[in-house]
Amino acid sequence: MAVTVVSKESLVPVLALEYLHLADATVLLAGAGPYLKVYSESRHLLARSEVLPYRRIHGICQAPPTIFQQRDSILVIVFGQKSFRLLTIGHLNDSKIRICLLTEVVELSDWILDVCWLVYGGPDSYEIAVLNAHNSVTTYTQCRAEGSTQSSHCNEVNCIIYSGCLVGSTRSDLVVASGTVFNHILLWNLLELSIMKEDTTCNSDVTFRMKTRLTLVGHEGVIFSLRFSDDLTRLVSVSDDRTIRIWNLPHAWTIAERALHSSCSLVLYGHTARVWDALLLPQGIVSVGEDGTMRVWNQEGRCVDVIEGHGGRSVWCLAVDKEKNVVATGGSDCCIQLFQLALHYNQDSRPGICIPQRGGFGKPSTPKSVLLCGGFLLCLTNHGMLCSLRTRDAMEVTSPQWQVLYFGPQSSGYSDPQSSGYSDPQSSDPQSSGCSDPQSSGCSDSQSSGCSDSQSSDPQSSGCSDPLSSGDPPSSGSGYYLMALSSCGRMLALGSSEGFVMVVSVSALSEGRLAVKHSWKAHHVRVFSVTWASGSSHPLLLTCGAEGEMACWRVELVRESPFAVQCATRLLLPACRHRWITCATVVPVCLSSDFPRPPDHPTPPDPP
Numbered sequence: 001m002a003v004t005v006v007s008k009e010s011l012v013p014v015l016a017l018e019y020l021h022l023a024d025a026t027v028l029l030a031g032a033g034p035y036l037k038v039y040s041e042s043r044h045l046l047a048r049s050e051v052l053p054y055r056r057i058h059g060i061c062q063a064p065p066t067i068f069q070q071r072d073s074i075l076v077i078v079f080g081q082k083s084f085r086l087l088t089i090g091h092l093n094d095s096k097i098r099i100c101l102l103t104e105v106v107e108l109s110d111w112i113l114d115v116c117w118l119v120y121g122g123p124d125s126y127e128i129a130v131l132n133a134h135n136s137v138t139t140y141t142q143c144r145a146e147g148s149t150q151s152s153h154c155n156e157v158n159c160i161i162y163s164g165c166l167v168g169s170t171r172s173d174l175v176v177a178s179g180t181v182f183n184h185i186l187l188w189n190l191l192e193l194s195i196m197k198e199d200t201t202c203n204s205d206v207t208f209r210m211k212t213r214l215t216l217v218g219h220e221g222v223i224f225s226l227r228f229s230d231d232l233t234r235l236v237s238v239s240d241d242r243t244i245r246i247w248n249l250p251h252a253w254t255i256a257e258r259a260l261h262s263s264c265s266l267v268l269y270g271h272t273a274r275v276w277d278a279l280l281l282p283q284g285i286v287s288v289g290e291d292g293t294m295r296v297w298n299q300e301g302r303c304v305d306v307i308e309g310h311g312g313r314s315v316w317c318l319a320v321d322k323e324k325n326v327v328a329t330g331g332s333d334c335c336i337q338l339f340q341l342a343l344h345y346n347q348d349s350r351p352g353i354c355i356p357q358r359g360g361f362g363k364p365s366t367p368k369s370v371l372l373c374g375g376f377l378l379c380l381t382n383h384g385m386l387c388s389l390r391t392r393d394a395m396e397v398t399s400p401q402w403q404v405l406y407f408g409p410q411s412s413g414y415s416d417p418q419s420s421g422y423s424d425p426q427s428s429d430p431q432s433s434g435c436s437d438p439q440s441s442g443c444s445d446s447q448s449s450g451c452s453d454s455q456s457s458d459p460q461s462s463g464c465s466d467p468l469s470s471g472d473p474p475s476s477g478s479g480y481y482l483m484a485l486s487s488c489g490r491m492l493a494l495g496s497s498e499g500f501v502m503v504v505s506v507s508a509l510s511e512g513r514l515a516v517k518h519s520w521k522a523h524h525v526r527v528f529s530v531t532w533a534s535g536s537s538h539p540l541l542l543t544c545g546a547e548g549e550m551a552c553w554r555v556e557l558v559r560e561s562p563f564a565v566q567c568a569t570r571l572l573l574p575a576c577r578h579r580w581i582t583c584a585t586v587v588p589v590c591l592s593s594d595f596p597r598p599p600d601h602p603t604p605p606d607p608p
Contacts, residue, residue: 014330016080017319018060023072023091026321028328030336031057036078038089038097039336046097047089052105055081063117064169067126077128079112084130110134116166118174127171131164135178137190139171159186165226177235179223185216185237185247216247218264225277236285238275244268244287244297246280270295270303276316283341288315288329294339309337355379356387356402369483373492376509380483380494383407388509403512406480406504486532486539491555493541495527501543503555503563518563522551528580535586540568544580548573 016031027046028039034055038047051057058080068075073090086102111133118127120141128140161178168174171190178186188210221240228235235247246266273290284304285297292312296305309315310331318329325341357365365381372378377389379402386406393400480502482495494502502519523545533540533552541553550571556564573579 011334012056013314013316013332013334014336015316016057016060016078017317017328017330017336018062019319019321019328020062020074020076020089022074022089022097026323027089027097028319028321028336029060029076029089030330031060031078031080032330032334033057034080036060036087036099038099043338047099049087049099049101051078051085051087051099051101052080052083055083055105058112059114061115061117063126066119066169067117077115077117079115079130082108082111084108084112084115084128106140108132108138110136113161113164114166116168116174118168119170129166129168129171129174131166131176131178133161135159135161135164135180135186137166137174137176161186162222163225165228167228167232175228175232177226177228179226179237179239181222183217183219183221183223183239185219185223185226185235186212187214187216187235187249188212214249214262216262216264218245218267219243221274224275227277227279229280234280236278236280238278238287238289240274242269242271242273242275242289244271244275244278244285246285246301266301268297268301268303270297270306273314276314277318279318279320281320281322281341283325286318286320286327286341288318290314292331294318294327294329296341305342307339310335353389353400355381356385356404368481371483371485373485373506373509374489376506378483378485378492378506380480382481384480384496386480386483386494386514388512405509405512405514406517482527482530484530484532486541487534488539491532491539493530493532493543495522495530495543497526499523499525499527499545501527501530501541501553503541503565516563518565520565522553523549529582531581531584533584533586540586542581542584544573548575548579550581 012033014030014032016029018029020027020029026041028041030037030039034050034052034057036049036051036057037045040046057078059078061077061079063075063077070090073088075086075088078085078087083105085105088100088102090098090100108130112130113133114131116129116131118129118139120127125141130138130140132138159178160181162181163179165177166174167177168189174190176186176188176190178188180186190210216235216237219237219239219241221242223237223239225238226235227237233249235249237245237247239245245264245268247262248265250262268285268287271287271289271291271293275287275289278285278287284299286294287297288294292308292310292315294307294309294315295303296307298304309329310333313332315329315331318327320327320341327339327341329337329339331337355365355367365383365385367379368382369380370377372391373388375391377391379387379389381387384407385404387402387404389400389402479496479498480494480500481497484493485491485506486493490505490507492504492506494504496502499521500519501522502517504517505515508515522543525546527543527545529542529544531542533542539555541555542550543553544550550573552568552571554564554566554568573581
């Protein structure tokens with residue numbers, strides 16, 4: 001996918017983007033701080049104006065042709081924070097672009113989330129619908145230089161919303177989508193206003209309270225963005241829970257007499273941080289988020305492309321030129337980037353690779369750790385099953401076949417760490433998962449257990465047993481869920497939720513088996529990390545247990561003979577929330593007196 005970076009013209013994030021068609025050309029409008037900028041298709045800055053002084057532009061909305069019909073000019077409303085302003089963008093006689101401000105800045109009492117143009121009477125009359133943060137819609141009527149306001153509130157009491165979307169051309173067909181702080185999506189409209197409209201005068205301010213037509217429940221975080229499809233049959237929502245959800249809206253929900261509920265039809269996972277915005281396109285879905293990526297999804301919900309940009313910083317907004325299939329994104333790096341989309345994604349996308357399943361666990365097998373080893377893909381599941389797959393088969397074969405290398409006995413009472421007392425080491429605190437208070441549990445800190453600093457205690461005398469004296473059978477350490485490959489690529493270490501560590505040889509992967517394996521009890525309870533240290537002349541394996549205990553093991557494998565494992569030392573990591581290591585290396589340490597002095601440097605005299 002081609003990536004084009006628009007030159008950096010400001011020092012503030014780009015929070016709003018919109019493609020507009022002006023005469024025979026397409027222009028890109030960008031909101032950066034208080035400035036509105038107009039770019040050409042060739043990425044040149046055509047015009048710039050300070051539209052909302054001392055504020056930030058959050059949205060841009062163009063008036064439809066039914067309200068404003070001029071070939072060389074466009075009527076636009078720009079909003080941000082609690083303000084909005086009307087302006088036109090048009091050509092001058094010398095083909096230059098000019099931004100003409102029509103009104104002063106209109107200041108409201110509530111935060112503006114979205115705006116929409118509505119037809120009202122003749123060509124000189126129109127309405128502007130504004131969605132506020134308290135889930136209310138206020139319509140501003142322009143009646144030949146005279147104006148009136150009319151507010152409509154959803155019937156949800158004390159309902160604050162983080163996002164919203166307005167779609168429609170008149171009051172009678174205006175549709176409102178609101179994303180609440182309660183993780184719900186409320187859909188309502190102003191249908192009753194068309195009936196009460198005869199009782200209102202042009203200069204009166206009237207307030208109505210509307211009812212919710214449809215409620216969408218499924219997100220586990222606040223809603224950050226809502227977008228309708230062009231035919232209003234689907235809705236895409238993004239949330240603090242890192243997911244993108246597609247909702248199929250029921251038929252005739254806008255005229256339902258009672259509140260309806262609808263379930264989510266598609267949930268998309270992939271972003272590693274909060275998702276800020278998403279768009280529904282004919283070829284799929286495009287989303288941007290805090291992880292600095294734009295992701296493209298096909299209609300089946302499979303991620304088919306990941307584009308990293310904006311220097312890894314947050315990507316706030318996006319806009320699509322549907323005629324040319326170009327996506328523009330704005331981010332915290334104050335830049336705009338352009339991406340060329342493919343016409344079709346469903347035909348070229350490959351299905352996901354399914355891992356083997358074993359019954360008797362209640363939950364399906366899911367990958368816990370995946371890595372590449374030579375020409376093989378190794379996968380360790382949540383049930384402690386180690387599988388291998390040729391990378392060539394994964395790329396070329398439609399339904400590749402896995403080889404099960406190891407599967408621990410089910411009689412050991414192992415359960416999935418996510419559903420038992422143990423949890424994923426990347427999402428929990430060791431002190432709250434595998435080890436409780438020292439005074440109420442057998443696992444305690446260095447002063448109340450045998451695990452201490454190597455300088456003050458012999459490793460062989462610690463409570464955590466040595467492999468030479470443990471006496472546990474190698475097969476008793478089932479429930480492995482951590483995996484690490486040595487730097488030499490010959491040994492694979494696995495850690496279990498029961499404190500066992502197993503080292504296997506991967507030299508016989510081509511035969512679909514493990515040549516040599518050896519397991520031992522390394523820690524009292526759960527193993528939080530297994531890491532091979534680099535830079536060592538002999539393989540050195542580091543394992544971390546509860547309360548920051550780290551054990552160093554020397555592992556030897558010569559000519560496929562059984563492993564020789566020796567505990568070199570046990571250390572205690574500094575107190576912190578995640579008290580385990582993720583990488584390690586061996587560095588030679590020299591005292592200052594051991595460093596040779598330069599020959600031209602005289603030796604300083606001894607002090608008196």
